[in-house]
Amino acid sequence: MNICIKNGRVIDPANERDGVQNVYIGEGKIQSIGRSPNGFVAKLTIDATDKLVMPGFIDLNASLREPGYEQKASIKTETRAAVAAGYTAVCCLPNTKPVLDTPAVVQLILDKADLAGYAKVLPLGALTIGLEGSTLSEMYALKRAGCVAVSQAPNNNISSQVLRRALQYASSHDLLVVLKPEDVAIKDDGCVHDGAMSSRLGLSGIPVSAETVAIAKIIVLAQETGARVHLTGISSADAITMLTRAQFDNIAISADVHAYQLHLTELDVGTFDANYHTSPPLRTCADRDALRAAVVEGVVSVSSGHQPHEEAAKQAPFPSTEAGISGLQTVLPLMLRFVDEGLLGLSQMVDRLATGPATILGLDLGNLTKHSAANICIVDPDKTWQVDEKNWLSRGLNTPFLGLQMKGQVTHTIVNGRVVFKK
Amino acid sequence: MRSSKDSASTSFKAPDSSSLQLNDQGKLRHFLTIDGLSKDTLIDIMDVAESFSGVADQAVKKVPLLRGKTIVNLFFENSTRTRTTFDLAAKRLSADIINLNIATSATTKGESILDTIRNLEAMQVDMFVVRHSDSGAAHFIARHVAPHISVINAGDGRHAHPTQAMLDMFTIRSVKQDFSQLKVAIIGDILHSRVARSQIQALNTLGAKEVRVIAPKTLLPSDTNSLGVHVYGDLRTGLDDVDVVILLRLQRERMGGALLPSEHEYFECFGLTEERLAYAKPDVIVMHPGPINRGVEMDAAVADGPNSVILQQVTNGIAVRMAVMALTLGHNATGHQS
Numbered sequence: 001m002n003i004c005i006k007n008g009r010v011i012d013p014a015n016e017r018d019g020v021q022n023v024y025i026g027e028g029k030i031q032s033i034g035r036s037p038n039g040f041v042a043k044l045t046i047d048a049t050d051k052l053v054m055p056g057f058i059d060l061n062a063s064l065r066e067p068g069y070e071q072k073a074s075i076k077t078e079t080r081a082a083v084a085a086g087y088t089a090v091c092c093l094p095n096t097k098p099v100l101d102t103p104a105v106v107q108l109i110l111d112k113a114d115l116a117g118y119a120k121v122l123p124l125g126a127l128t129i130g131l132e133g134s135t136l137s138e139m140y141a142l143k144r145a146g147c148v149a150v151s152q153a154p155n156n157n158i159s160s161q162v163l164r165r166a167l168q169y170a171s172s173h174d175l176l177v178v179l180k181p182e183d184v185a186i187k188d189d190g191c192v193h194d195g196a197m198s199s200r201l202g203l204s205g206i207p208v209s210a211e212t213v214a215i216a217k218i219i220v221l222a223q224e225t226g227a228r229v230h231l232t233g234i235s236s237a238d239a240i241t242m243l244t245r246a247q248f249d250n251i252a253i254s255a256d257v258h259a260y261q262l263h264l265t266e267l268d269v270g271t272f273d274a275n276y277h278t279s280p281p282l283r284t285c286a287d288r289d290a291l292r293a294a295v296v297e298g299v300v301s302v303s304s305g306h307q308p309h310e311e312a313a314k315q316a317p318f319p320s321t322e323a324g325i326s327g328l329q330t331v332l333p334l335m336l337r338f339v340d341e342g343l344l345g346l347s348q349m350v351d352r353l354a355t356g357p358a359t360i361l362g363l364d365l366g367n368l369t370k371h372s373a374a375n376i377c378i379v380d381p382d383k384t385w386q387v388d389e390k391n392w393l394s395r396g397l398n399t400p401f402l403g404l405q406m407k408g409q410v411t412h413t414i415v416n417g418r419v420v421f422k423k
Numbered sequence: 424m425r426s427s428k429d430s431a432s433t434s435f436k437a438p439d440s441s442s443l444q445l446n447d448q449g450k451l452r453h454f455l456t457i458d459g460l461s462k463d464t465l466i467d468i469m470d471v472a473e474s475f476s477g478v479a480d481q482a483v484k485k486v487p488l489l490r491g492k493t494i495v496n497l498f499f500e501n502s503t504r505t506r507t508t509f510d511l512a513a514k515r516l517s518a519d520i521i522n523l524n525i526a527t528s529a530t531t532k533g534e535s536i537l538d539t540i541r542n543l544e545a546m547q548v549d550m551f552v553v554r555h556s557d558s559g560a561a562h563f564i565a566r567h568v569a570p571h572i573s574v575i576n577a578g579d580g581r582h583a584h585p586t587q588a589m590l591d592m593f594t595i596r597s598v599k600q601d602f603s604q605l606k607v608a609i610i611g612d613i614l615h616s617r618v619a620r621s622q623i624q625a626l627n628t629l630g631a632k633e634v635r636v637i638a639p640k641t642l643l644p645s646d647t648n649s650l651g652v653h654v655y656g657d658l659r660t661g662l663d664d665v666d667v668v669i670l671l672r673l674q675r676e677r678m679g680g681a682l683l684p685s686e687h688e689y690f691e692c693f694g695l696t697e698e699r700l701a702y703a704k705p706d707v708i709v710m711h712p713g714p715i716n717r718g719v720e721m722d723a724a725v726a727d728g729p730n731s732v733i734l735q736q737v738t739n740g741i742a743v744r745m746a747v748m749a750l751t752l753g754h755n756a757t758g759h760q761s
Contacts, residue, residue, distance in 0.1 A: 194645045196646045198645065199644035199645060200458070200649070202583065202617055205644075207645065272559030272562045315537055317557035317559045317562075317563045
């Protein structure tokens with residue numbers, strides 16, 4: 001179907017484009033930006049006056065919970081939440097049940113995503129069988145089945161030796177390895193940042209060294225093996241320092257931070273509010289400020305860290321609750337808030353949410369290049385909405401932003417030239 | 424909590440915090456933590472406890488204050504002495520009390536705790552006295568109970584043990600009177616101690632001159648100074664000129680977790696002997712929440728010596744718990760008139 005998006009502010013950092021233009025879509029692809037192609041007749045015209053027209057966002061870290069944890073969420077509910085949040089593609093972590101370590105599970109997930117018809121799902125295959133950290137998965141088979149990378153997330157339960165071999169093996173198949181840098185022995189039973197709040201509330205702390213020890217090891221092994229590594233969900237200033245240094249040394253390593261980490265700190269845990277039980281933990285104001293600076297400087301991309309939960313998972317004393325925030329739907333408003341604070345340009349925002357992640361994954365996404373697949377979101381940046389059950393599409397209502405006003409509403413999301421979300 | 428937030432502008436919410444345990448008039452309706460309570464509230468608890476301390480000396484050790492009220496001792500973690508003192512406190516106030524020991528293994532899921540609470544609520548109880556191995560458990564239950572029910576924290580994880588702290592303050596006051604002149608040293612496993620956290624908060628709220636902690640770094644929280652204490656690594660300097668020494672119980676499992684090499688070495692470095700006690704003021708008092716590991720935290724001679732007020736602590740525990748029960752049930756939605 002031919003679609004014309006009229007008079008929107010088109011922001012496409014991949015093509016260094018930022019200006020009011022028309023976008024013409026046909027046969028699932030971008031036919032032209034600016035001038036109407038010869039003989040183009042729009043079947044649908046979207047008036048995007050005063051709106052932002054951007055490449056659809058690509059999430060580097062989401063748990064979609066299917067198969068295996070359907071009490072928390074499903075591919076259908078979460079990909080629908082994704083498109084409502086401006087995402088056109090979502091990387092799903094391999095922590096399903098069964099674990100995403102065989103082509104059959106990959107196929108199941110891709111079929112479910114196709115059937116749902118919302119966002120594209122980009123599976124991250126398990127790095128080791130069952131994510132148990134001992135036997136390598138059949139990475140070549142996973143790649144052929146459609147995995148865009150392999151990952152040990154959401155844990156980093158793997159010995160140094162197996163990690164080293166897994167990186168060697170993945171790099172011989174030119175596979176990106178996505179790791180959550182967390183030394184599980186140092187983390188132990190920690191549930192919040194090891195600092196003032198853990199001291200005060202008597203909660204087991206997760207020291208920054210749980211992250212930095214893991215990163216140090218990963219950087220050394222990435223350099224030695226030549227593997228491409230992506231660190232997902234980093235949380236501390238020290239991690240940023242190490243990452244910056246490694247990138248300066250030309251080691252093939254990238255990273256993302258979860259959007260909520262740019263706004264929340266350990267102090268928000270308040271009095272045992274389980275919606276602030278996150279993984280990685282919320283850290284100090286200084287850490288948050290370092291993460292913000294890293295986003296501004298383009299050292300890291302931004303992901304959702306989406307972990308939807310059923311109500312019961314958060315209905316317990318704090319240490320016994322499950323960690324995680326249902327994050328997809330608040331990423332854009334949180335980033336626009338960051339933009340409003342004058343720290344980040346819109347074009348940089350699109351880069352951290354779409355163009356950057358596409359580059360990390362090595363996929364032709366995250367751009368509005370002529371003849372590329374039309375994956376687009378249109379956003380009214382001034383429209384406010386409330387985080388409540390009515391506006392929430394993820395099945396997990398575990399968000400610390402519940403009840404708050406968010407600025408920035410997705411009005412249309414287009415995947416492969418098809419309008420899959422409209423508000 | 425708001426005050427410590429140095430860049431509140433980017434934060435999204437105001438913490439709900441200590442208001443949970445106070446009613447609209449700022450009076451205690453739950454007793455969950457010392458954190459956030461005023462000096463007046465703590466003095467009020469001690470004054471009421473004082474008025475109850477004569478009850479045990481009467482021929483009939485009972486007052487009819489909570490007659491007709493039902494109190495449930497809800498213990499998700501084993502305890503004998505704390506539970507017994509709550510039991511006695513309730514009985515001396517003429518309340519009906521039920522003891523429930525719920526093995527934690529049966530309630531690893533939060534909904535089970537809520538189910539337990541809902542079921543007991545359906546039996547029209549008035550108060551839960553809660554002990555649980557998770558920090559924050561009492562807050563969690565207080566957030567979910569019906570408005571007329573009071574919750575008393577009898578120890579939650581490493582977080583708080585406010586009635587223990589108040590009985591300690593009551594004991595200190597009965598011997599030393601003026602907190603503003605006192606130097607207090609707490610020795611031992613601060614990291615894992617809910618007792619220490621509540622004591623530190625109470626001592627600082629009551630205006631103690633100095634609160635010290637003495638422990639190896641493995642048994643200290645990462646940001647100990649933020650608790651409002653001075654940290655000492657050895658007894659000689661840490662005990663110098665102190666008026667009150669509080670010892671903490673050392674759990675055996677600390678040796679397994681690579682936090683300490685042995686009980687022997689702990690005693691060598693941090694065990695309180697008569698000789699070491701001499702570093703402190705001559706009229707120093709020695710306290711311990713019990714049960715004591717003789718020869719680990721302290722010598723038997725110190726535990727049973729003239730400076731020890733350990734058994735007074737036990738006696739005071741009942742009056743303080745009576746006070747907290749009477750105050751919270753008096754301030755909740757229905758009051759305690761009977």
